[in-house]
Amino acid sequence: MKRVIILIPIYNDWESLNKLILEIDDNIKQIKNFSFDCFIINDASNIKHIKLDKPKNLGSLKIFNMKINKGHARCNAFGIRYVCENENFDYLILMDGDGEDRPIEIKSLINMILQEPDKSVVAKRVKRSEGSFFQLLYQMHKLLTLVFTGKKINFGNYSCLTKKEAEILSSKQSLWSSYSGTVKKYLKSFNEINSIRGSRYFGPSKMSILNLLLHSFSIIAVFRNQVLLRSILMVILLYYFYLGILSVFLQITIVLFNLLIFIVSFREDEKALLNCQDNLDNIKE
8 A cells, every 4th residue: 555645735725625635535545555645734814714624535634734924836845855755655745735736637647647656746736726927927837937948847846756856856955946847847757647727616816917027937946057057048048139229138137037037046945845744833634
């Protein structure tokens, strides 16, 4: 029997979490030879959590209450490090708590694991449910990432890590700032499933445009050395293929972009990552 721990960060959205847990519970009941436990990372919510309905098929349901709000990425980092240091497990599934990562796709993740048990799996986003403005920003983010890093990153948190590869990621300081960027940089290869982004269970997304930009730049900052090299090449090409004021504008923009990525890179804090369990207040079952 292989043990899978499902890791879910949450901030205030307890109603969505309750529905998510029930849907997970329903979708895992037919998966044979795997046991599932669910760890909820409560990012210092300021709304008291409701009593969650007791699942029938999950082995355990634990809530890890943080002292100070650190943000979604750092909840993931805490969860990965905690599980690697304190739990005996075979696989670790990460997913969001608002319904956008669909529980029905857990079966697809496990089926891919059955094909190659030693290789992690990410959920490649092939269709999104957000509004047109958000999707436009997301496409711009993907283009910017590809141009400046040479990396195509079409997945988010939804994934299934092997124990070995979870342990690899748990020691990387970039995990404190970006999960998907860290996966892309440090895992030599991984499998993919096609994933349709679900709709939020309740209410609109709480992610602001500023937070979306910070999320995007944090991913790019993981590859800051490649960003710098590619930017130097771009500036040189713009010098030799001079396009007048446009070349000057683009060169200044590239320099400012690199400065911004350099500043964002300070979000990667190895000391904070290594000591992240100090932020744990209590664990409730």
